[in-house]
């Protein structure tokens with residue numbers, strides 16, 4: 001049975017094969033040094049409202065909640081939400097984590113409700129970058145800090161370059177300059193760069209909503 005977010009989902013998220021592939025990748029998706037680094041940079045504090053877009057199995061969500069922040073983990077995949085919902089129960093303070101159905105293009109949060117917004121390895125899934133960034137700006141508070149990061153498999157230095165170098169042919173192209181300029185078109189200061197984070201080449205976009 002499908003859900004209302006199906007039209008945003010890529011083929012590789014559908015069917016039994018996809019679920020087996022996600023399960024085989026649990027070690028990578030459960031805890032990731034990249035997610036830890038994202039949370040270290042953003043430094044969500046106790047009581048802050050945080051949004052993890054495309055939270056998956058929640059490596060960054062649990063990291064942010066461990067600091068006492070309230071985290072809404074949004075994902076269109078019922079499977080991912082079920083895994084994270086299960087994982088949530090074993091956290092020190094499960095009440096800090098809410099798992100919600102949604103997509104970057106349609107975030108199930110109200111205007112100005114969120115202090116910290118991030119997405120780790122999820123932007124390449126977004127089918128409508130304009131709509132997604134408009135939504136991020138809408139839900140961000142007046143002190144909102146935003147960080148979007150995707151591993152850069154197109155970089156030959158990435159350890160999985162050979163396996164995933166054609167990633168962006170089947171997914172949304174993550175173009176840091178274009179994403180930066182979309183933020184700027186909403187009057188939001190942003191940077192877009194290709195750097196190394198947690199030892200991996202990444203595409204990194206940071207923005208501050210004032």
Ligand SMILES: C[S@@+](CC[C@H](N)C(=O)[O-])C[C@H]1O[C@@H](n2cnc3c(N)ncnc32)[C@H](O)[C@@H]1O
Pocket residue numbers: 008009010013028029030032035053054055056057058059060074075076077080102103104105119120121122125126127
């Ligand atoms: C590669 S996983 C990354 C998950 C997690 N952030 C991590 O770092 O392990 C990408 C996630 O994005 C989700 N996703 C797919 N399309 C999306 C969209 N349009 N908006 C938000 N999330 C989406 C997928 O369901 C999946 O859970």
